[in-house]
Amino acid sequence: MRELVFALEYTPGTNAVADILADNPETKIRSLSCHVSPDTLWRVDYVTGRESALDDIAETVADAEYYTDCLARRDCEADWETQVLDRTDDALVLYSYWSRTPSCTSIPHLALDHFGDGLIFETTWVGRRYEWRIIAPGDTTYHAFRSAIESEIDDTTGVTFVRVGDADDAAPDDGATSLTPEQDAAVRAAVEHGYYKTPREIETYELAEKLDIPGSTLSYRLRRAEAQLAESYVADHSSSPHLSSPDA
Incomplete structure (x- = not known):
C-alpha cells in the first residue's frame, strides 16, 4: 500500500x-x-x-x-x-x-x-x-x-x-518495534512533559510549540508511533489468555 x-x-x-x-x-x-x-x-x-x-x-x-x-x-x-x-x-x-x-x-x-x-x-x-x-x-x-x-x-x-x-515503511522486517527518529523524539517528549498522564499535563499544541513543529505534524508522528507500539504489543502478547478469542 x-x-x-x-x-x-x-x-x-x-x-x-x-x-x-x-x-x-x-x-x-x-x-x-x-x-x-x-x-x-x-x-x-x-x-x-x-x-x-x-x-x-x-x-x-x-x-x-x-x-x-x-x-x-x-x-x-x-x-x-x-x-x-x-x-x-x-x-x-x-x-x-x-x-x-x-x-x-x-x-x-x-x-x-x-x-x-x-x-x-x-x-x-x-x-x-x-x-x-x-x-x-x-x-x-x-x-x-x-x-x-x-x-x-x-x-x-x-x-x-x-x-x-x-504505508508500511516504518514497519521493521524482523517484527521488532522500530520508530523513526522523529517519532522517537515525539514520544519521548510526550512522556517527559506529561502528555500521557491523567489528567494530561500538556496539550498537543503546547508540546508542538516546545518542539518547534506544527501541531498536525506532532499529532501525525504520535499516531503512527502509538499504532506501531500497540501492534507490536499485541503481536508480542498474542498467546496471552486475556487476548484470546472468547471461542478459543
Whole structure:
C-alpha cells in the first residue's frame, strides 16, 4: 500500500471552521470514518475542545454557505447536511453527507477519480492546518493527483505535501518495534512533559510549540508511533489468555 500525507492551510476569513479552530488552538477535529462514491461523500468526525468552541463549530457546519470539504469557495448548489450524532461538554460527533455537483468537488472525490475504489482516508484539523492521509493501492502514483489539488484550490488556500511513500515503511522486517527518529523524539517528549498522564499535563499544541513543529505534524508522528507500539504489543502478547478469542 502507498500513502500520501498533505495539509491544506487556510488563510483568515476563507474557511469558517478554520477560523474557529485558529481562535481555539486546543480544539481538534479528527475523522472517525470517511467514505466516497462517484456522486456522494459521507463521513463521521470527532471534535474535542472547549464547550464554546464546539457550539460554534456545530452551528457553523449546519449553516455554512457551502460544504466544509468542498474545494470551491462558493455555494455550488450541492445537496448536503451535517448532523450532531453525540455531544458532551468537551466532545462532539458529527455526521456529514454531501452530494457532488459538476462545479463542486472534494479531496476524496479527486482521489477516487485518480486512484479508484478501496481508498482509506484519515484527517486531522487543528487551527488553519487541515491534514489528510490517503492510503491507496501499492502501484499508485500521486503526481497527477497533486496537480489536480493544486489546480482546484484557490489563492486563499495553500497545500503542503508532507510525505509520499509506502504505508508500511516504518514497519521493521524482523517484527521488532522500530520508530523513526522523529517519532522517537515525539514520544519521548510526550512522556517527559506529561502528555500521557491523567489528567494530561500538556496539550498537543503546547508540546508542538516546545518542539518547534506544527501541531498536525506532532499529532501525525504520535499516531503512527502509538499504532506501531500497540501492534507490536499485541503481536508480542498474542498467546496471552486475556487476548484470546472468547471461542478459543
